[in-house]
Amino acid sequence: MTASVGIVGASGYGGAELLRLLAGHPQLEVAVVAAHSQAGEPVASLFPNLAGTAVFDAVDVDRLAGLDLVFLSTPHGPSLELGAALHDAGVRTVDLSAAFRLPADGFATWYGETHPRPDLAPAVYGLPEFNRKQIADATLVANPGCYVTTALLGLVPLASLVQPGTVVVDGKSGTSGAGRAAKDALHATHVAGSVTAYGAPAHRHTGEIEAHLAAFGADLGPISFTPHLLPIPRGLLTTSYATLRDGVSADDVQRALVQAYADEPFVHVLAPGEFPVVKAVTGSNGAQLSAVTDPRTRRVTVVAVTDNLGKGAAGQALQNANLLLGLEETTGLTAIGLYP
Template identity: 70%
Template sequence: MAHRLGIVGASGYGGAELLRLAATHPAFEVAVVAAHSQAGTPIVDLFPNLAGTRVFDAIEVGALAECDVVVLATPHDVALELGAELFDAGVRVVDLSAAFRLSVDGFATWYGGTHDRPDLATGDAAADPAAVYGLPELGHREAVRGATLVANPGCYPTATLLGLAPLAGLLQPGTIVVDAKSGTSGAGRAAKDTLHFSHVHGDLSAYGAPGHRHTGEIERWLPGDLGAVSFTPHLVPMARGLLATCYATLADGVDAAAVQDALTTAYADEPFVHVLAPGRFPHTKALAGSNGCQLSAVVDGRTGRVTVTSAIDNLGKGAAGQALQNANLMLGIEETAGLTTVGVYP
């Protein structure tokens, strides 16, 4: 029997990617495809790859409450209200926004608002154990299996945390610098002057430094006490893909072999994370359309620093793919169902 999947915010890129992946998922039936402003609009009018006669549904809590799991692909203010309402009704929820990723104080610091549900702020130790941060590869897998609400990690934090977390005990605190670049789909589907083709084509620009919101998420979920992180994102002229280049000073006595061993050991049994040999570097195109992550690390003996590169599809492992990975775990489905690490190449 198929599990009923609801998607809210289905008219955005993350929601559309969920629909694409769900179309071939062996255990999901898409029961609700909700979008506020696009309700009643044929889906194919916005996304020609999703051919058919189906239209976007209105957002109705009653219909969503009948789903086995609901994925929210909405702004965080909408998710905070709707996610809490569905949680209270006992509905399993995976949220793609930042509504539940941080502590109450962290949310106020990085998003400038009051968090009305401290029990669902997964960054607080006192949060309800049924509400969890969901990066399975970072030791959250079992918590996700028993969760009612999962805060799906952001795209930049996913790539950064996967690259740095296994090395936490090998790094000097306060030395981490992250230089990350994402395709334009990470900025959403809304028409913006800065995203016009004529503006982004042939262009590369930084934004959000030094206080990009994802900085707080990276600092909160890195293991140990590694101090403040310097994080700068960049917009690159491609539709999808994300590459994070992370630099840090190694602790005394740590060499390249220890770094490589830490990464390969951490991900030896992980289906979606591939550690490359030193000297080989990840390519975003190799992961397009997949839920995979490729990592590599090189050590500069001259400076005592490590460079870790991490590539994902920002709409895959950075959003919709990871949401389905978490939904699979929540429902007791094989974790890899409907997902792949194999990208569309060339």
């Protein structure tokens, strides 16, 4: 079986990473590579690693509606329109934006605008480790945010072990997470040799983390989340802290994580005290995590790493697409990063 797929927003980093991954996929054929402002330009003019004769297409909804699956790698504004149109046409769609991740009221709170299609908000949430069956049966899948994916992988299995209202998430991401647009804060001279926080105390991913902790049975109440910008192109690390419930031991924490991911192809749990490193998953769809507990403070520290363009975006989108199309979930993907 060969399925035809399209990418809208292929001129962004997420879209380009999808093109790279799909080039090695044995059962998916890229039929449309759409990018509104770059239509007609060679793909290689932006991404020299994708050398060849491909050019960016214009966005044509009728043409997209004839495909087996469409990836939307656009900002949430265009995705709101395109995602709804493709859903209504019955086209299986994976949306990498925030357009359909939250209920309509949550979207209004965190994005400051009314959701035009509350009947689609939220769509099926694309975190396969906790939502595999629902994804396989869906038409529209909301690919999770990169920070959210990484934080949830560490926190959801520990839901019954920690006290609600005590969770703090510290996130750090490479510069590709901010997109391809030129921004002063992303200038190489400003980023190199420096680390800075941004978006606190109300970064939009805060609401997404809270909403989907609750959706996956881990309602831990309000959390504090602060993202930081790292001087690296790609990779993401979250360090999450929470107070343990009475009687919970370090063995309980490790057992919960190991049991949660024993059969997962992309998530690897390290031994306590063996902390994951971003470089280990760069270029892959893998995630690594570990946890340590402090008997003095009764707190647990969970460290998790992903590639923000891999498991945090395009890799996870392809994982979801495989499920939607009835393919082996791991096809075209690896959990093994580029090292060194």
